[in-house]
Amino acid sequence: MAQDLLNSSKDDALTGFEIVVGLEVHCELLTQTKLFCGCRNNFGDEPNTNICPVCLGLPGSLPVLNKRAVELAMKIGKALNCEILPSSFHRKNYFYPDMPKDFQISQYDQPINANGYLELPDKSKVGVVRAHIEEDTGKSLHIGGSGRIAEASKSLVDYNRAGVPLVEIVSAPEIRSSEQAKAYVQELRYILVATGASDGRMEEGSLRVDANVSVRPVGSKEFGTRCEIKNLNSLRSLTQAIEYEARRQAGLIRDGKKVTQETRHYNEVTNATSSMRSKEEANDYRYFPEPDLVPLVPDASWIEEITSDIQSLLPATKRRNLSSLIGEEYQDQISLLVEIGLDELVLDSVKAGADAKLALNRVINEAAREPEKASRLAVKDFVDLINMESSNKLSATQSKVVLQEMLTSSDHPAEIAKRLGFEQMDQDSLQDNVRGVIEANQAEWGRYLAGDEKVLQFLLGQVMRSTKGRANGKEVMEIIGRLKSN
Amino acid sequence: MSSGIRPPRFGAGKGQIPSTVSELVKLVQKGEIKAQEILEVSLQTIAESDGEINSFNLVLHEQALEDAKKVDASIAKGGFSGRLAGIPIAIKDNICTRGISTTCSSKILANWKPPYDASVITKLKSEGAIIVGKTNMDEFAMGSSTETSFFGPTKNPWDKERVPGGSSGGSAAAVAAGMVPLAIGSDTGGSIRQPASLCGVVGIKPTYGLVSRYGLVAFASSLDQIGPFASCVDDAALLLDVLAFHDEKDSTSLGRDRYQSGNVNIDVSSLKVGIISNFLPNAAESCHQAVTDAARVLANFGAKVDEVDIKELDYAIAAYYIIAPAEASSNLARFDGVRYGLRVDGADVEEMNIKTRTEGFGVEVKRRIMLGTYALSAGYYDAYYLQAQKIRTLVKDAFNKAYGKYDLLLSPTSPTVAFPLGSKVADPLSMYLSDLYTIPTNLAGHPAISVPYGIGEDDMPVGLQLLGPALSESLLIKVAKMLEENNTDKQDN
Numbered sequence: 001m002a003q004d005l006l007n008s009s010k011d012d013a014l015t016g017f018e019i020v021v022g023l024e025v026h027c028e029l030l031t032q033t034k035l036f037c038g039c040r041n042n043f044g045d046e047p048n049t050n051i052c053p054v055c056l057g058l059p060g061s062l063p064v065l066n067k068r069a070v071e072l073a074m075k076i077g078k079a080l081n082c083e084i085l086p087s088s089f090h091r092k093n094y095f096y097p098d099m100p101k102d103f104q105i106s107q108y109d110q111p112i113n114a115n116g117y118l119e120l121p122d123k124s125k126v127g128v129v130r131a132h133i134e135e136d137t138g139k140s141l142h143i144g145g146s147g148r149i150a151e152a153s154k155s156l157v158d159y160n161r162a163g164v165p166l167v168e169i170v171s172a173p174e175i176r177s178s179e180q181a182k183a184y185v186q187e188l189r190y191i192l193v194a195t196g197a198s199d200g201r202m203e204e205g206s207l208r209v210d211a212n213v214s215v216r217p218v219g220s221k222e223f224g225t226r227c228e229i230k231n232l233n234s235l236r237s238l239t240q241a242i243e244y245e246a247r248r249q250a251g252l253i254r255d256g257k258k259v260t261q262e263t264r265h266y267n268e269v270t271n272a273t274s275s276m277r278s279k280e281e282a283n284d285y286r287y288f289p290e291p292d293l294v295p296l297v298p299d300a301s302w303i304e305e306i307t308s309d310i311q312s313l314l315p316a317t318k319r320r321n322l323s324s325l326i327g328e329e330y331q332d333q334i335s336l337l338v339e340i341g342l343d344e345l346v347l348d349s350v351k352a353g354a355d356a357k358l359a360l361n362r363v364i365n366e367a368a369r370e371p372e373k374a375s376r377l378a379v380k381d382f383v384d385l386i387n388m389e390s391s392n393k394l395s396a397t398q399s400k401v402v403l404q405e406m407l408t409s410s411d412h413p414a415e416i417a418k419r420l421g422f423e424q425m426d427q428d429s430l431q432d433n434v435r436g437v438i439e440a441n442q443a444e445w446g447r448y449l450a451g452d453e454k455v456l457q458f459l460l461g462q463v464m465r466s467t468k469g470r471a472n473g474k475e476v477m478e479i480i481g482r483l484k485s486n
Numbered sequence: 487m488s489s490g491i492r493p494p495r496f497g498a499g500k501g502q503i504p505s506t507v508s509e510l511v512k513l514v515q516k517g518e519i520k521a522q523e524i525l526e527v528s529l530q531t532i533a534e535s536d537g538e539i540n541s542f543n544l545v546l547h548e549q550a551l552e553d554a555k556k557v558d559a560s561i562a563k564g565g566f567s568g569r570l571a572g573i574p575i576a577i578k579d580n581i582c583t584r585g586i587s588t589t590c591s592s593k594i595l596a597n598w599k600p601p602y603d604a605s606v607i608t609k610l611k612s613e614g615a616i617i618v619g620k621t622n623m624d625e626f627a628m629g630s631s632t633e634t635s636f637f638g639p640t641k642n643p644w645d646k647e648r649v650p651g652g653s654s655g656g657s658a659a660a661v662a663a664g665m666v667p668l669a670i671g672s673d674t675g676g677s678i679r680q681p682a683s684l685c686g687v688v689g690i691k692p693t694y695g696l697v698s699r700y701g702l703v704a705f706a707s708s709l710d711q712i713g714p715f716a717s718c719v720d721d722a723a724l725l726l727d728v729l730a731f732h733d734e735k736d737s738t739s740l741g742r743d744r745y746q747s748g749n750v751n752i753d754v755s756s757l758k759v760g761i762i763s764n765f766l767p768n769a770a771e772s773c774h775q776a777v778t779d780a781a782r783v784l785a786n787f788g789a790k791v792d793e794v795d796i797k798e799l800d801y802a803i804a805a806y807y808i809i810a811p812a813e814a815s816s817n818l819a820r821f822d823g824v825r826y827g828l829r830v831d832g833a834d835v836e837e838m839n840i841k842t843r844t845e846g847f848g849v850e851v852k853r854r855i856m857l858g859t860y861a862l863s864a865g866y867y868d869a870y871y872l873q874a875q876k877i878r879t880l881v882k883d884a885f886n887k888a889y890g891k892y893d894l895l896l897s898p899t900s901p902t903v904a905f906p907l908g909s910k911v912a913d914p915l916s917m918y919l920s921d922l923y924t925i926p927t928n929l930a931g932h933p934a935i936s937v938p939y940g941i942g943e944d945d946m947p948v949g950l951q952l953l954g955p956a957l958s959e960s961l962l963i964k965v966a967k968m969l970e971e972n973n974t975d976k977q978d979n
């Protein structure tokens with residue numbers, strides 16, 4: 001069946017259906033220490049080295065909330081346009097060897113952030129129902145067989161990750177395609193990185209995505225039965241899993257069958273989802289208020305102190321700022337610019353007087369190849385470069401070469417241009433040079449005067465050769481034009 | 487039916503041990519008596535009596551001796567101001583002691599040695615207390631007779647055919663039998679006050695948050711408090727003073743200043759005392775009598791005493807037996823065989839969990855885990871847990887209303903004197919009723935003290951309970967001391 005679904009064209013399988021997706025994104029917070037103890041929060045350390053009585057859930061140990069984690073959660077909330085609310089913690093009870101206390105401390109009916117939205121680059125908005133704080137679990141390693149638990153001869157558990165702070169961001173079921181889901185996660189990732197809340201590394205599990213997928217006939221107001229696909233750890237998995245799952249569900253409905261509400265696993269190798277457990281087998285988590293923690297009621301001044309600078313860091317804000325300077329029609333380039341983090345270079349340069357479109361072009365086409373280095377460019381130098389080009393002191397080709405040099409050297413563009421011999425010739429010597437070329441190519445000059453415009457390119461090439469490229473093409477044309485009319 | 491005989495206090499007939507801890511500490515600090523000598527008295531008494539009483543799960547002969555030597559050395563070196571310098575103390579076996587088994591009197595933790603000290607243990611050590619051993623208790627503090635212990639019951643030192651009460655029965659018995667002058671226990675629904683009452687010693691359940699719970703193996707986190715046992719009010723007050731400190735490791739820990747600010751100077755002649763009248767009808771005659779006698783003494787000092795009916799308290803026990811098991815079912819989930827404690831192997835993780843818990847927990851613990859799991863389950867949560875929380879609020883409000891009118895309340899600690907071993911253990915409901923008078927205090931998070939007051943049926947001791955609003959410990963201690971001094975049956979040895 002998996003093959004059939006893959007081979008059938010997307011349009012065939014989904015014709016007449018609308019995809020409905022809600023995403024749950026788990027984001028590991030970039031704190032020094034864990035959520036409820038002083039152990040290091042660090043990926044990749046030796047197993048079971050960052051542990052203590054608290055994160056091991058030893059009898060008698062008690063949690064103490066990490067202030068920094070709360071601050072990062074508030075930053076996320078603000079960035080997602082949420083209300084930041086008085087909140088509390090609950091226990092989510094289920095037996096799981098990775099979870100030292102056999103319950104997870106999480107926020108339940110009183111999350112710290114609620115009722116927000118995320119604006120995507122295409123200006124569409126996806127509701128954010130809540131973004132709450134919870135603790136991560138440890139990690140099992142199954143030894144023997146294929147590494148899957150059923151075939152393993154034994155299991156080892158690494159509790160370094162147990163108690164690492166997470167924020168779970170739950171979207172409304174307002175996503176309507178796999179592309180939009182991808183855009184949502186991408187945008188969310190930029191936000192989490194920009195606010196300093198996360199390193200955004202999906203491959204290390206810093207961001208983990210669960211997708212609730214359902215389909216319904218186009219035009220229907222009711223939601224179809226949804227399936228939750230767990231642990232999608234790359235954007236590719238996310239889009240493929242949604243595509244596969246939507247087609248699977250549409251196929252079932254088309255065949256007159258019912259979609260069963262269940263949790264499903266996505267296999268990257270087979271590119272298919274398979275059932276993990278149905279709703280009937282689902283755990284009863286027996287949530288109840290965590291008696292070892294007190295309610296979390298951040299006061300207004302603390303919220304203000306922590307979140308006041310958030311708006312300016314957001315990609316949507318940056319895109320808006322650039323669009324208003326450069327123009328709505330450059331939306332795609334602007335999005336890219338924000339994505340690679342070079343928006344400020346352009347914004348500041350334009351504000352300092354550089355030509356907006358030229359600056360945008362040079363950054364997107366040249367500097368973007370090495371965004372790390374480009375981000376270290378001095379705005380003033382970059383502005384000078386753009387000005388040299390727009391005032392014809394440098395040709396476009398020369399400007400690009402100088403910019404490449406600037407990425408590796410801290411020299412001023414004028415110095416680099418001089419070093420490379422890009423200094424433009426003064427009018428007199430350029431005119432002498434053009435005259436010399438005409439004298440040496442009398443036959444061609446005659447054809448040109450007779451009206452053969454094609455010769456112009458040849459003459460220009462000759463001037464460029466004799467000046468070793470130092471001539472400005474536009475000026476050469478002007479001189480030739482003047483000599484013709486004389 | 488056998489009858490009780492008062493056991494000797496700590497150090498009686500064994501050299502120059504004064505009758506209060508504060509006097510003893512002074513002697514130690516002056517170098518007039520050595521911590522090692524005091525420890526020797528303790529260990530000798532344990533050797534003589536504990537074979538029969540079974541109050542200790544573990545006695546730390548070598549470690550205690552080493553600690554006592556350290557105290558003696560620092561005193562010899564030039565002084566040591568520890569408030570409990572050289573005082574032997576017994577620790578309930580649900581309080582974590584680094585490298586020393588902490589079993590909760592359960593098979594599932596029979597061999598578990600915590601890698602850390604509870605905050606109160608760190609404090610006691612820094613004040614020079616000598617930890618003599620870990621005391622027996624009802625398994626995971628679930629019980630009122632110390633009979634649910636995996637290591638067998640503790641006997642009441644007054645009459646070894648009777649229970650010492652529980653769940654901190656080992657700590658109460660160790661103090662009552664003069665094996666140690668001080669002990670600590672934990673009180674979730676009366677587990678300090680009820681055994682104190684049944685063993686004829688003083689026990690205090692502090693305001694919730696006054697004493698750090700870090701390192702106390704949780705039974706019901708929102709109700710548990712560590713508190714002191716001693717043979718007199720002064721000693722209990724001294725120990726409480728040591729135990730009360732702010733602890734950053736416990737998010738529910740209160741500031742100590744708040745406790746001191748409760749240290750108001752109240753003139754007993756202007757005191758207003760309410761007797762909780764709805765507790766009296768089902769109390770044994772001697773327990774009822776103790777309240778009447780105490781009321782007369784207080785009235786003689788000029789206090790205004792009358793009866794108050796606080797109906798809401800009658801619902802407390804029902805709410806307690808939802809809330810406490812609900813929290814316990816979650817707190818005890820971690821005993822799954824994966825990381826520490828007993829492990830019984832199974833074909834897979836789930837089977838290992840089930841086998842470990844089936845073999846590791848006793849009947850009463852299982853009963854409460856099932857009760858609590860049920861109360862929190864989908865479809866029952868609102869009807870049970872939420873309803874119980876509402877009652878909890880009502881109880882607290884009713885108390886606070888009463889405290890608008892009275893400075894403190896008075897009741898028996900327990901409905902009866904110590905009952906015979908085995909008489910209630912098969913009937914959980916009758917056992918649960920032992921805590922009828924103590925449970926409401928825990929639901930409210932308020933403090934209460936149990937002080938011996940008179941001798942009741944079968945010559946067994948009777949305990950009187952003084953209850954007050956949050957952080958009123960100083961007042962309760964003051965009034966308890968007054969009653970102790972005017973006890974018609976004062977200890978004379």
Ligand SMILES: [Zn+2]
Nearest residue numbers: 037039052055
């Ligand atoms: Zn830790």
